[in-house]
Every structure is written in structure tokens, then in C-alpha cells.
Amino acid sequence: APASLPARHLFSDPAEVEALRGNLLAWYDRCKRDLPWRALVTARGVGGVGASALTPALLPAVWVSEIMLQQTQVATVIDYYNRWMQKWPTLQALAQASLEEVNELWAGLGYYSRGKRLQEAARKVVAELAGRMPRTAEDLQKLLPGVGRYTAGAIASISYGQATGVVDGNVIRVLCRLRCIGADSSSPAVIDRLWDMANVLVDRSRPGDFNQALMELGATVCVPKAPLCGECPVKQHCQAWRRVSLFGKPSPVPDVEDCCVGDCPLCPPATEPWDSSLGVTNFPRKAAKKPPRVMRTATCVLEQRGCHGASEYLIVQRPSSGLLAGLWEFPSLPLAQDLQEEKEREELAHHLQAWMGRPVAAKGLQFIGEVVHIFSHIHQTYVVYSLRLDGDVTLDPALSPSRWVTEDEFHASAVSTAMKKV
Numbered sequence: 001a002p003a004s005l006p007a008r009h010l011f012s013d014p015a016e017v018e019a020l021r022g023n024l025l026a027w028y029d030r031c032k033r034d035l036p037w038r039a040l041v042t043a044r045g046v047g048g049v050g051a052s053a054l055t056p057a058l059l060p061a062v063w064v065s066e067i068m069l070q071q072t073q074v075a076t077v078i079d080y081y082n083r084w085m086q087k088w089p090t091l092q093a094l095a096q097a098s099l100e101e102v103n104e105l106w107a108g109l110g111y112y113s114r115g116k117r118l119q120e121a122a123r124k125v126v127a128e129l130a131g132r133m134p135r136t137a138e139d140l141q142k143l144l145p146g147v148g149r150y151t152a153g154a155i156a157s158i159s160y161g162q163a164t165g166v167v168d169g170n171v172i173r174v175l176c177r178l179r180c181i182g183a184d185s186s187s188p189a190v191i192d193r194l195w196d197m198a199n200v201l202v203d204r205s206r207p208g209d210f211n212q213a214l215m216e217l218g219a220t221v222c223v224p225k226a227p228l229c230g231e232c233p234v235k236q237h238c239q240a241w242r243r244v245s246l247f248g249k250p251s252p253v254p255d256v257e258d259c260c261v262g263d264c265p266l267c268p269p270a271t272e273p274w275d276s277s278l279g280v281t282n283f284p285r286k287a288a289k290k291p292p293r294v295m296r297t298a299t300c301v302l303e304q305r306g307c308h309g310a311s312e313y314l315i316v317q318r319p320s321s322g323l324l325a326g327l328w329e330f331p332s333l334p335l336a337q338d339l340q341e342e343k344e345r346e347e348l349a350h351h352l353q354a355w356m357g358r359p360v361a362a363k364g365l366q367f368i369g370e371v372v373h374i375f376s377h378i379h380q381t382y383v384v385y386s387l388r389l390d391g392d393v394t395l396d397p398a399l400s401p402s403r404w405v406t407e408d409e410f411h412a413s414a415v416s417t418a419m420k421k422v
């Protein structure tokens with residue numbers, strides 16, 4: 001790090017770094033949560049060397065958990081993780097799975113491209129790397145699709161014992177508080193500094209445990225809104241905590257601790273000084289997010305009587321790239337904004353006609369209601385219609401894949417959470 005940065009933003013004292021590592025690891029050994037991927041790493045040993053003859057081809061336990069945990073809570077991931085590892089314990093097994101099977105298991109977890117890319121990467125390891133996983137963060141990131149800097153660092157440190165740091169949302173929060181970093185924590189300059197810090201801090205003999213400990217601290221103690229500083233194992237190393245304890249609330253001298261307001265690349269901007277009512281949660285700070293894109297989509301639940309008299313519903317497959325790639329849905333059509341209801345029906349009827357191969361009367365569509373679903377960057381409103389059909393409908397095989405399913409089959413298919421709401 002540049003020498004010009006004040007010490008409060010750095011980990012420059014080797015004795016302090018050593019003490020912080022020791023305190024954090026001792027806490028982790030006492031308090032870590034029991035999670036299935038941790039049990040699997042322990043059973044296999046660091047380096048992934050277990051007793052099985054299949055060992056070189058085992059699917060790294062951490063890889064799957066890290067991909068699933070991106071944007072999804074631990075509690076939700078556990079069941080998906082166990083089913084995934086049971087179904088595809090080896091790279092070869094995952095490489096042979098179809099995208100349909102992957103999507104079916106992933107259904108409900110969101111951000112479907114994650115599962116798809118995980119499988120593509122497994123195929124690449126099997127087909128192009130002779131079934132051998134890359135073992136360093138650099139190679140993992142370079143060679144495997146869907147593996148970014150964070151995931152590469154996590155796999156390399158936890159599965160293969162490489163002394164390399166990781167930076168995820170939890171680590172960003174903890175490091176920004178430990179070192180009073182109030183500049184925009186999503187800016188590339190700050191992120192680079194945080195990676196430097198993570199690499200300085202990581203314990204050389206237990207890098208995987210250290211990285212998990214730092215993330216665990218962010219997930220359970222140094223949480224976003226009401227951190228449990230009193231119970232924190234590293235509070236004596238925390239500049240934000242020091243500042244709160246020194247000045248209490250409210251701070252009598254608001255800016256005395258800021259190094260060189262307006263000039264320091266890691267301090268809050270001069271226009272957003274320390275807010276004593278926020279305490280340590282002054283950090284981290286982020287630039288305001290862009291508002292999500294607003295979209296409206298008409299969707300129609302087409303129903304017919306199946307051969308045994310039970311209701312069947314038409315689902316069609318989405319394109320193999322883009323949002324919700326390869327998933328199944330009720331026939332749907334994105335709508336222009338501010339479209340009149342009558343026009344909306346006409347466009348949907350026209351769209352359905354292509355699927356049915358016969359005219360569909362717009363007035364036959366029954367409006368059911370609206371369903372709102374928030375994707376990370378899209379505020380999607382589904383305008384839901386239904387239509388009951390008489391007689392057999394023969395689907396045109398020249399169009400995208402489509403099929404009739406019962407309600408049970410619908411729920412077992414690779415459909416998104418948004419469609420289940422519909």
C-alpha cells in the first residue's frame with residue numbers, strides 16, 4: 001500500500017496482524033457454524049485428498065457452496081447443496097448431467113446462470129484439463145467459466161490451502177470497519193485496497209479457516225445494522241470501534257479522527273462526514289444504487305383436460321441464454337409500458353396463437369391478477385391471464401420446446417420462483 005496512507009487505514013504492524021489472526025481463529029474454532037460444506041472439507045482434508053480412488057475427480061465441496069451462496073442465504077442453500085452433492089459428487093457426474101437436470105435441481109434458488117456455468121466449468125475440467133481441478137486462485141479464475149476472483153480465492157484457500165485472501169460482501173464490511181474506510185466501497189480503487197488488505201491479513205498456516213472466519217464474523221457478529229461489537233473477537237483491532245469508544249455518542253469533535261478530509265482516498269467524502277448516531281455502521285458506505293428496470297410481462301395459464309381427466313397446463317422453454325436461460329414458463333410476452341388493457345389482451349392472444357396453431361380470441365382471456373417479482377436489477381410485473389381450452393391441442397414442434405404438465409409435474413419442472421408465484 002502507498003506509504004502516504006495514514007496508519008489507521010493499514011495493517012502495517014506485523015505484531016498486530018499476528019494478534020488479529022490468533023484472536024479471529026480462536027473465536028472461529030469455538031463458534032463456527034456447523035455447515036455441510038465445512039464437514040465435507042474436513043472429511044476430505046485440505047487438498048481434497050481423501051481415501052477414495054475417485055479423489056482426483058471429486059467435485060470441490062467449496063466450489064458448489066460458494067457459487068450457491070452468491071446472492072442466496074445460507075439457510076436456503078443447505079438443502080440445495082446436500083441434494084446437489086449427493087446427485088453429482090464428482091466432476092464427471094456433473095459434466096454428464098443435462099442442463100435440464102441442473103435447472104430442475106436449481107429451481108427456486110434464483111440466478112440460474114450460476115448452475116449452468118458450474119456445469120460448464122465441470123465439463124471443461126473433464127474435457128480439457130484431464131479431470132484435474134486447477135488448484136491456485138490464478139488458474140481457477142483464468143481457466144474456469146463462472147469463477148471470479150472471490151470464488152477462486154475461496155476454493156484455492158479452503159480446498160487447496162493456498163495463502164490467498166478473499167473479499168466478499170461480509171469481508172468488505174468487516175475490513176471497512178476495522179480500518180475506518182468510508183469511501184465508496186463499491187469503487188474499484190477501494191475494492192483493490194481491500195484485496196491488498198485481505199492478502200496481508202490471511203493466516204499463512206490456516207488460510208482457508210482464516211478466510212471463513214473473516215466471512216463468518218461478518219455474517220454473525222459484524223452484521224450490517226446492529227453489529228455485536230461487545231462480543232467481537234477483534235474489537236481491540238477495530239478503528240471504528242475505537243472511534244465510538246473514544247468519543248461515545250454524540251461525538252464532541254466530529255471530524256478530529258478523519259485523516260485529511262477531502263483528500264484521503266479511503267475516508268468518507270467531505271460532504272458525508274461521520275454521523276455519530278450511526279456509530280460503527282458509518283462504515284462501509286456505498287454510492288447510491290441505480291433503480292431497477294421496470295418491466296411488465298403478460299403471461300397466460302393455458303389449461304386443458306388431460307387424458308385421465310386431470311387438468312394440464314402448457315409450459316414453454318425460454319431461450320438458452322439471457323435471463324432465466326433454459327427455464328420453463330407459461331407462455332409469456334414482454335409488454336410495452338403504458339399499454340391499454342385491451343391492446344395487452346390482443347397482443348397476448350396473438351402470441352398464444354403461434355403456440356396453439358389456431359386463432360385465440362382476445363376476449364376469451366380471463367384476467368386473474370398481477371404478480372410482482374423482483375430480480376436483482378429488474379422490477380417485473382406479470383399480468384396473469386388464464387384460458388381453458390376445449391379439445392386437443394397439437395403443439396408445433398418447430399417452435400421452442402413446449403409441453404403439457406399436471407400441477408405436480410409443473411412443480412417438479414425447472415421453473416422459476418416467479419412462475420411458481422404466477
Ligand code: SF4
Pocket residue numbers: 174177178221222223227228229230232233234235238240241280
Ligand atoms: Fe465489527 Fe464491531 Fe467487531 Fe469492529 S468491533 S469488527 S465494528 S463487530
